[in-house]
Amino acid sequence: MTAASSGGGAAPQILDQETVLQRLAARDAARLADKDKRVQQREQEAVPAESAEAFLESWKAQHAEVAAAVQAVVQREGSSAQPTATSLQEASAKFKGLQQDLASASYFLPSYDLRQATRALETLQKQLDQAQSEAAPKQKFAFGGRKARKSRQTADSAATDVAEEGSRQDGMAASAQPVAQQQPDEAAQPLLSEDRGIQGARNQVLVRTADQLGGDFVLEDLQGCTVLLLGRLSALRVRQLRDCRIACGPVAGATFVDDVRDSTLILASHQVRVHRTHATALRLRVRSNPIIEHCSSITVAPYLPLRYAGAAEDLESSNLGEDTAALGLWSKVQDFAWLRSTPSPNWAVMPDSQSDGSLEWMDASST
């Protein structure tokens, strides 16, 4: 515009008006053409790939398609239990395509749309996962002891059927044994053998003597039980006890207690570790600081030796004799859930009136 006005002003002296106007018109036309071209160019570059609306529309259509496919798979699952692995695979492949499209478009999409789309994808993913897990449930981990025994049995029975192939089959079963996985329904069954522990008892008096003990021992899921372990152990694990009374001979390693309520534990052990235990009395002889974690209302008192033949010798030979008792570590409890300098409110020393004397249940059953 400045050129036009100055040109207009200068026109009478240098050029006639017409040439100036012509020149201006030509320049204007060139400018317009240039602008058109640029707009066109921009549209060419942008429209198909970067128009948010266009993308969202096509993406939504695709999304609906995949959602329908997933839905179809889920419903088919419900009606007939046929495996629909292929259709599931297709659906998940399409789903991945959708995800990729969205990812590549994310840099030009408005944030609101992007959020909406990701949310839609998430719900779809959930449905897909569900359908997948229904079609082929993941095998839960479980230890193979039972299954291994079973597979060997089946192999044995096969061996009797086909006598000449027997040895080979047996060998195969044995080699497959470590890989054998338990079925989910078998996972709930106890994985302890008799001499390794006591599990699931209710309101019983259970006594184990030295020849039934040794090594690792587990007490699990007991209610209202009295348990006497009359012998030496290398490790003791206690969990899920309610209203129980446990007394045991010397443990050469650690005693690990978890999830116990309203019980009494009489332990002689190199280490005592107590977790998630409430309203429980501990009578201890230890060679290290007993520890508690996430516990409350714990009372501690010195150990009461069990009365059985060789009890004193067992204690001495496990380094848990009178020397250890003299260390007095039973009262040096450390509370790992109370890392302050003030004393922990979760445990206390048992008053003398209660800790004196022996307990009847320890004698009554040992005879």
Added chain:
Amino acid sequence: MGLLSIIKKVKKKEKELRVLMVGLDNAGKTTIVKRINGEDISTISPTLGFSIKTMQYKSFRLNIWDVGGQKSLRSYWRNYFEQTDAMVWVIDSADIHRMLDCRDELHNLLKEEKLAGATLLIFANKQDVGGALSDKQIEQVLELSAMGTRHWRIAACSAVTGQGLLEGIDWTVADVKSRRFLLG
């Protein structure tokens, strides 16, 4: 002074190894450390916090960071990850009940960026206890096959009898050494 002391310092550092002992509580971490160091193992208390042991192993100085494994302490593990050359994960092989816990904690640890380059030794401890799982079984339970490029090994051992301990440490030191040699 100057250059010579710097060179000396670097040389000395090359011979130092930072080892982090981790694992669930009651796995036997402290017992292993004390056993390797030749100390009394009959009066070990559960570790409250951590302890550092420095020992000479062949031509190397091992700085062993023994960190408590109680649930309430596990969130502090990350404070010890910095500049760790080797990580020793200790397992109570007889504690079948918490094996899945153990797997989850280990896999959480392996995701840590600061430990990405560290050599991993897994001690399947307490093999002397009846009912302990073998190293092969533990390898399966812990899903160790999906480890990727990390240098790792599982070693069956018993801190009480001392079986398998030195072999494990031997491998760890050799592995860190070879890695350093490559980089230096």
